[in-house]
Amino acid sequence: MTLPTVTPVDKTRAAALRATIDGKAKPLGALGRVEDLAVQLGLIAETPPTFDKALLLVFAGDHGLTAEGVSPYPSAVTQAMVATFLSGKASANAFATAIGAALRVVDAGVDAELPAHQALLAEKVRRGTRNAAVEAALTEADVADALERGARIAREAVEEGFEILALGEMGIGNTASAALIMHRLAPAPLAECVGRGAGHDDEGLARKLAVLERAAARSDATDPAQVLAQFGGLEIVMMAGAILGAASAKVPVLVDGFIGSAAALAAIRLEPAARDYCIFCHRSAEQGHRRMLEALEVEPLLDLGLRLGEGTGALLALPIVRAASRLLSDVASLDDVLNGRI
Structure with a gap:
């Protein structure tokens, strides 16, 4: 029996993903476990798709x-x-x-x-x-x-x-x-x-x-x-x-x-x-x-x-x-909001 080769995600990237989410235009942790899901999606794919398909x-x-x-x-x-x-x-x-x-x-x-x-x-x-x-x-x-x-x-x-x-x-x-x-x-x-x-x-x-x-x-x-x-x-x-x-x-x-x-x-x-x-x-x-x-x-x-x-x-x-993926791609950073860059 030959099983597919599965590559573990690179969990060293989790801290950077969490920092990106923490920097979004929202209070820290305000989206609860949706933020955890966004981190998982970001670990699976550096730029997660919208999952429309x-x-x-x-x-x-x-x-x-x-x-x-x-x-x-x-x-x-x-x-x-x-x-x-x-x-x-x-x-x-x-x-x-x-x-x-x-x-x-x-x-x-x-x-x-x-x-x-x-x-x-x-x-x-x-x-x-x-x-x-x-x-x-x-x-x-x-x-x-x-x-x-x-x-x-x-x-x-x-x-x-x-x-x-x-x-x-x-x-x-x-x-x-x-x-x-x-x-x-x-x-x-x-x-x-x-x-x-x-x-x-x-x-x-x-x-x-x-x-x-x-x-x-x-x-x-x-x-x-x-x-x-x-x-x-x-x-x-x-x-x-x-x-x-x-x-x-x-x-x-x-x-x-x-x-x-x-x-x-x-x-x-x-x-x-x-x-x-x-x-x-x-x-x-x-x-x-x-x-x-x-x-x-x-x-x-x-x-x-x-x-x-x-x-x-x-x-x-x-x-x-799908919403968790959009959190990574579509939500402005708090810094951009505060400095009028949107």
Whole structure:
């Protein structure tokens, strides 16, 4: 498996960027964490773009674990929601239109043959994962293939002219996969990683935890690539690859909620420098996300009680990212204001 080379940002430049922001026509620190975001963007690119050209990639895949009742919905809903994205009628489509982002769907591993569509990238590794409660979800070759495809998709988007990538997902059962990945890579006790997902009641949540305990007991994997093979979903693995691909191209990535953060966790465990390029967009209402963000040592931009996925939280954060970039490029210095040079 060949992973993209990710160059860490030059953090020695942070002090100069902070001084530039402190010298803007505003009180010190008056824009709070937007100023921190501006520093991150300035470290990624010496002259950050406006991020007008943004792309949401929604990665879709199915999970063998759904046979165990880890979701209240059947796997067929994944295919139905892919069709909804392609018709332009999902929440992510509405949000993307509202903020001016393009949207494409990536078939990473949907358990169906999908008809061709101009907004669909056919990158299926296999039709869904195996049942991780009884066997490895993926082979090592599957993981390598998915990571490499994700990285290529991200690099091709950058070559096309997109300045920032937002990552979303669709896959019934993928909170179960994400919980297992978090359990091993955060690491954290499994019970703290497992939440209600798409809407389990108490009985369903207890059943989900019991299934994931069986899955976790089956393997003691802690190496990131092995964890992805044992417990990963193809959409999660391909998102991790996309993060590495974007980071290798020095382009920021908007990370969505619980499942997107699990992909980011895997990517960062594979290549720690990838963290520099990730912007964590919101804190999900899904149990476990707060603990995962703590393990990643990051603070998200928003906390709106979201738990939909699809990249919706990433899209809602995009205007803040654009504003932070404009802070660097468009705001006068206090010195210029006081001396009449504007």
